[in-house]
Amino acid sequence: MLAIGIDLGGTNLRWCVVDGSGEIRHRGRRPSPKPVPQVVAALREAVAECREHFPEVAGVGLAVAGTVTEESVSSVNLDWQEVPLARELALGDLPVIVENDMNAGAYGEMRFGGGRGLQNLIFLTVSTGIGAGIIVGGRIYRGANGLAGEVGHTVVDLNGLLCGCGRRGCIEALASRTAIERDIFGEIRGGRSSVITGLVDPDSGLITSGHLAQALQEQDPVVTDVLERAAYHLGIFTGSLVNVLDTECVVYGGGLIEACGEFMLPIIRETAYRHLIRPVSPDKLPILEAALGDNATVIGSAMLASVERLGNGS
Amino acid sequence: MLAIGIDLGGTNLRWCVVDGSGEIRHRGRRPSPKPVPQVVAALREAVAECREHFPEVAGVGLAVAGTVTEESVSSVNLDWQEVPLARELALGDLPVIVENDMNAGAYGEMRFGGGRGLQNLIFLTVSTGIGAGIIVGGRIYRGANGLAGEVGHTVVDLNGLLCGCGRRGCIEALASRTAIERDIFGEIRGGRSSVITGLVDPDSGLITSGHLAQALQEQDPVVTDVLERAAYHLGIFTGSLVNVLDTECVVYGGGLIEACGEFMLPIIRETAYRHLIRPVSPDKLPILEAALGDNATVIGSAMLASVERLGNGS
Numbered sequence: 001m002l003a004i005g006i007d008l009g010g011t012n013l014r015w016c017v018v019d020g021s022g023e024i025r026h027r028g029r030r031p032s033p034k035p036v037p038q039v040v041a042a043l044r045e046a047v048a049e050c051r052e053h054f055p056e057v058a059g060v061g062l063a064v065a066g067t068v069t070e071e072s073v074s075s076v077n078l079d080w081q082e083v084p085l086a087r088e089l090a091l092g093d094l095p096v097i098v099e100n101d102m103n104a105g106a107y108g109e110m111r112f113g114g115g116r117g118l119q120n121l122i123f124l125t126v127s128t129g130i131g132a133g134i135i136v137g138g139r140i141y142r143g144a145n146g147l148a149g150e151v152g153h154t155v156v157d158l159n160g161l162l163c164g165c166g167r168r169g170c171i172e173a174l175a176s177r178t179a180i181e182r183d184i185f186g187e188i189r190g191g192r193s194s195v196i197t198g199l200v201d202p203d204s205g206l207i208t209s210g211h212l213a214q215a216l217q218e219q220d221p222v223v224t225d226v227l228e229r230a231a232y233h234l235g236i237f238t239g240s241l242v243n244v245l246d247t248e249c250v251v252y253g254g255g256l257i258e259a260c261g262e263f264m265l266p267i268i269r270e271t272a273y274r275h276l277i278r279p280v281s282p283d284k285l286p287i288l289e290a291a292l293g294d295n296a297t298v299i300g301s302a303m304l305a306s307v308e309r310l311g312n313g314s
Numbered sequence: 315m316l317a318i319g320i321d322l323g324g325t326n327l328r329w330c331v332v333d334g335s336g337e338i339r340h341r342g343r344r345p346s347p348k349p350v351p352q353v354v355a356a357l358r359e360a361v362a363e364c365r366e367h368f369p370e371v372a373g374v375g376l377a378v379a380g381t382v383t384e385e386s387v388s389s390v391n392l393d394w395q396e397v398p399l400a401r402e403l404a405l406g407d408l409p410v411i412v413e414n415d416m417n418a419g420a421y422g423e424m425r426f427g428g429g430r431g432l433q434n435l436i437f438l439t440v441s442t443g444i445g446a447g448i449i450v451g452g453r454i455y456r457g458a459n460g461l462a463g464e465v466g467h468t469v470v471d472l473n474g475l476l477c478g479c480g481r482r483g484c485i486e487a488l489a490s491r492t493a494i495e496r497d498i499f500g501e502i503r504g505g506r507s508s509v510i511t512g513l514v515d516p517d518s519g520l521i522t523s524g525h526l527a528q529a530l531q532e533q534d535p536v537v538t539d540v541l542e543r544a545a546y547h548l549g550i551f552t553g554s555l556v557n558v559l560d561t562e563c564v565v566y567g568g569g570l571i572e573a574c575g576e577f578m579l580p581i582i583r584e585t586a587y588r589h590l591i592r593p594v595s596p597d598k599l600p601i602l603e604a605a606l607g608d609n610a611t612v613i614g615s616a617m618l619a620s621v622e623r624l625g626n627g628s
Contacts (some may be wrong), residue, residue, distance in 0.1 A: 016574075033550065044375070066472065067592060096504070100372075103479075117459075120457065120458040132558075134558075136450070136455070142560070143559060143561065144433075144436065144560050144562040145592075146560070146563055147557075147560040147592045147594070148559055148560035149558065149560075150557040150558065150560075150591045150592060151557065151558050152591070153554070153589070153591045154558065155470050155550050155553075155556040155589065156471075157471060157472045157473065157483075157556050158470050158471045158483075158547070158550055159473070159474075160472075160473075161470065163349075165591060169471075169472075202362020215325065233472070237467075240467070240468040240469050241558070243464040243468065244446075244462065244464065244465055244555070244558070244559075245462055245558075246456070246457020246459055246461040246462035246463075246464075247457065247458055248458040250619065275467070275469065275481060276463045277464045277466070277467045277479060278381060278459075278464060280461070284459070305559050
């Protein structure tokens with residue numbers, strides 16, 4: 001069975017047609033519009049394009065960076081409040097499932113990625129922020145109001161650095177790419193020298209995940225120290241999460257991990273295992289890198305549409 | 315329908331017969347033996363006593379302070395490792411359900427306590443340690459290995475005080491009765507005077523929850539300060555938990571909350587609400603005191619036995 005998977009992010013709108021084995025058979029991308037009418041028009045165009053290539057698609061799974069309830073979508077990234085997206089889209093005969101993007105990504109990683117064959121996992125992404133999707137018993141865990149998985153503001157250092165949210169010591173304030181950037185510039189301002197100075201575009205002043213990977217390769221001591229500390233914090237946070245949720249697996253994704261996971265994941269693993277209160281042997285709790293990369297969300301969305309179509313629940 | 319609920323703790327063995335509306339119709343208690351044969355004998359006696367009064371009991375729910383899997387029970391408190399308790403008990407025609415005590419307590423509070431009518435809640439107890447039972451969709455959330463709900467060693471202050479577990483800044487190291495006792499004695503040693511000095515039994519040197527309640531009533535400044543800080547830490551921890559799990563309700567129980575909840579819960583609530591990343595109005599996320607007191611576990615256990623007997627799952 002073929003289904004359309006769409007990822008509506010704050011920056012890009014991506015779509016693809018996915019078959020029953022998780023293979024992408026067609027794909028497209030454009031910048032995301034934000035006003036609802038333009039988004040609806042862009043989504044209809046994307047769906048029409050997919051149907052042109054594959055008229056037999058059975059449904060649409062649409063992932064949005066935001067809070068998704070049965071009725072509506074609210075999204076800070078898109079500046080949306082309670083938009084009844086599925087209803088506005090009105091694709092007639094083609095069923096549409098709307099899902100939070102982290103949940104869709106978690107579902108994709110469970111079906112065809114790092115958590116393949118498992119039923120209970122946490123999918124964590126580290127990028128400008130830190131997000132999660134949780135799978136319990138093979139299904140997306142949404143919580144009572146569809147708000148579950150807001151892990152980025154878990155406080156792990158209550159007297160620690162200020163977070164963008166106004167609180168102190170959230171994991172996002174310690175280990176997101178934004179936090180890492182702040183810490184590297186802090187070290188440089190403090191007098192340490194780093195290859196980062198030569199890598200960063202002086203106009204944007206932004207450190208990308210690619211810069212970090214390159215600095216690691218050149219064994220830059222500042223970047224190594226800062227990423228080591230971030231990975232240590234992620235490890236403590238992962239241990240605490242697993243203590244509460246007792247998942248079978250933790251899958252780490254997002255731009256920072258794609259670029260620097262080889263360096264960070266061993267530290268995350270070692271720290272997390274030490275923080276488990278009931279030790280589980282590492283083979284019984286793999287802490288893995290996401291296998292689908294940034295396709296997890298589109299593949300997961302399409303799979304959710306297929307499952308719904310097949311009536312197996314989600 | 316009548317069922318037997320049993321709570322096998324590290325200190326006391328308690329049992330009762332509970333009817334379908336959660337009322338206790340008969341009860342008994344004795345100190346807990348620890349060696350398995352003595353425990354099995356004591357459990358058989360308790361069951362026999364209940365059946366003498368109510369021959370029609372339909373099943374036994376047995377809650378144990380420890381890790382419960384389908385096959386066995388492991389318990390630090392009882393010094394047990396993988397004891398096949400249900401099989402050893404062998405009550406013949408009478409079905410036995412074995413459950414972790416925090417899970418059973420959470421189930422009791424959902425059925426007839428603070429979470430009555432709800433399907434998604436966290437039951438937290440604050441006593442010498444901090445424990446939790448999690449209910450999702452009306453069922454106990456056990457995790458992949460039956461280890462879920464180990465919230466006591468959630469790190470909230472990674473550079474903070476040493477915990478008994480060897481880590482730093484676990485919530486148990488900041489807000490359990492043990493931590494509170496340490497902090498009060500610390501303040502007294504530091505030169506502050508407190509009514510606690512006159513209340514504590516000089517032989518045991520222990521501060522009980524009752525002492526704390528009395529000191530609060532006398533507006534003792536040391537106890538007030540220490541409990542205020544503990545409640546603040548519990549609030550941050552509660553906010554982080556709700557951000558991840560998005561429950562409908564948080565129920566606080568345990569000896570410390572029973573004694574000092576009137577003082578601590580308003581602080582816990584206010585802090586927790588401020589730490590929610592997606593604000594939920596307080597009426598949509600009540601943070602309540604447990605309604606069943608220390609009967610939550612026996613009532614919950616009996617209800618689990620009834621439900622199993624009725625074939626409704628758990």
